[in-house]
Amino acid sequence: MEKKYFIEMDKKDPLKEFRNHFFLPKNTIYFDGNSLGMAPKITKKRMEHVIRKEWGQGLIRSWADEEWGISGQRIGNKISKLIGANDGEVIAADSTSINIYKALTATIQCNQNRNIILSTNDNFPTDLYMMQGLQSFSPNEVKNKIVNKDEIDKYLDERVAALLLTEVDYKTGEILSMSEITKKAHDKGILVIWDLSHSVGSIPVDLNKCAADFAVGCGYKFLNGGPGAPAFLFVAKKHQEKIRPILSGWMGHKNPFDFSIEYKPADGIDRFLCGTPPLLGLIALECGVDLILKAKVSRLRQKAVKLSSLFIELMESMCSEFDFKLVSPRDENRRAGHVSFMHHSGFAVSRALASKGIVGDFRAPNIVRFGIAPMYTRFQDIFDAVNIIRETMQSDLWKNHENDISPYT
Ligand SMILES: *Cc1c(COP(=O)(O)O)cnc(C)c1O
Numbered sequence: 001m002e003k004k005y006f007i008e009m010d011k012k013d014p015l016k017e018f019r020n021h022f023f024l025p026k027n028t029i030y031f032d033g034n035s036l037g038m039a040p041k042i043t044k045k046r047m048e049h050v051i052r053k054e055w056g057q058g059l060i061r062s063w064a065d066e067e068w069g070i071s072g073q074r075i076g077n078k079i080s081k082l083i084g085a086n087d088g089e090v091i092a093a094d095s096t097s098i099n100i101y102k103a104l105t106a107t108i109q110c111n112q113n114r115n116i117i118l119s120t121n122d123n124f125p126t127d128l129y130m131m132q133g134l135q136s137f138s139p140n141e142v143k144n145k146i147v148n149k150d151e152i153d154k155y156l157d158e159r160v161a162a163l164l165l166t167e168v169d170y171k172t173g174e175i176l177s178m179s180e181i182t183k184k185a186h187d188k189g190i191l192v193i194w195d196l197s198h199s200v201g202s203i204p205v206d207l208n209k210c211a212a213d214f215a216v217g218c219g220y221k222f223l224n225g226g227p228g229a230p231a232f233l234f235v236a237k238k239h240q241e242k243i244r245p246i247l248s249g250w251m252g253h254k255n256p257f258d259f260s261i262e263y264k265p266a267d268g269i270d271r272f273l274c275g276t277p278p279l280l281g282l283i284a285l286e287c288g289v290d291l292i293l294k295a296k297v298s299r300l301r302q303k304a305v306k307l308s309s310l311f312i313e314l315m316e317s318m319c320s321e322f323d324f325k326l327v328s329p330r331d332e333n334r335r336a337g338h339v340s341f342m343h344h345s346g347f348a349v350s351r352a353l354a355s356k357g358i359v360g361d362f363r364a365p366n367i368v369r370f371g372i373a374p375m376y377t378r379f380q381d382i383f384d385a386v387n388i389i390r391e392t393m394q395s396d397l398w399k400n401h402e403n404d405i406s407p408y409t
Pocket of ligand 1: 095096097098124126127166170195197198218231
């Protein structure tokens with residue numbers, strides 16, 4: 001395949017203008033939009049306005065005048081359109097980890113005579129850590145069970161209160177069947193918490209079609225909400241009024257400004273707020289969400305499938321002699337927004353690529369992960385990237401990176 005072919009693909013791409021909405025990093029082909037999305041230009045403009053006018057001039061009046069006070073709800077309603085939820089079922093707030101804790105404790109309240117929380121050993125670590133924190137606080141009420149993904153069915157029984165799963169595997173990009181698993185769990189009276197961190201803004205999600213119970217997700221990945229952006233929590237309408245939030249902060253109170261001593265939960269999704277909303281972070285998140293809504297997830301997904309399939313095809317034809325082994329599903333229907341390869345020296349390879357401007361991720365022990373974010377990744381980037389990967393691997397210089405210091409330690 002020649003570069004011409006890829007440039008033609010870009011010309012025909014209905015989403016091509018969206019790339020211009022971002023600050024583009026120099027000399028970089030960015031494959032980490034699933035870890036930290038790129039910065040939209042509109043975010044800078046909107047933040048400047050908020051800081052100068054709303055904060056600078058309006059000050060405390062802006063909580064009401066500029067509707068700061070309901071921004072978590074407003075953005076939650078926008079996110080609900082990306083994940084098949086209704087208005088009033090999603091709130092943008094806190095981090096994913098904190099929202100997992102809210103959901104976990106809520107499931108225990110909803111399923112009072114059960115005490116097992118089930119998850120998988122390939123789940124994202126923070127999900128498992130939050131479970132461990134909860135169990136350590138109330139070891140009699142909560143017993144964690146961590147099993148292999150392919151064994152889940154075996155453990156679905158009437159002792160299990162909740163099943164906590166991540167829809168898209170953070171290492172391999174494999175998509176679990178949300179509808180099938182939710183149904184199987186419900187047949188045993190088990191509530192399901194879906195972590196949508198690598199799903200939202202990348203693949204179509206339809207929570208209510210699956211009769212889902214709880215979901216959480218991340219704001220700084222495909223939503224391009226900025227580093228440490230607020231996350232979101234979905235609680236199905238049918239469960240909301242049964243839950244008395246454990247993280248019962250004043251912003252989730254029915255009348256926070258009564259300053260009464262007694263906690264009384266607000267109606268609906270508002271009760272899942274805890275403290276004062278991080279307004280600047282929320283505004284940045286909203287800019288990212290607006291862009292995704294404009295691009296439309298269905299179109300983003302179509303483009304991502306083409307990009308990632310071409311990437312796999314090129315890697316396997318041009319880099320076949322370099323010991324990369326595809327660990328993402330080959331079936332595009334089971335593969336979400338990133339493509340991962342196993343390589344025995346994955347760390348050195350990813351460091352060498354980073355030094356050539358190919359920014360992806362390394363996931364221990366040996367996975368090189370390439371996030372495909374179709375808002376700004378072009379077809380020609382795929383062609384260029386694989387060519388650079390080939391050049392890098394051909395010159396043995398990449399081996400000099402074996403002893404690099406990890407940027408994360
Ligand atoms: C990125 C990610 C998170 C992030 O959690 P934070 O508390 O927001 O840092 C959680 N779960 C999964 C599956 C993720 O991929």
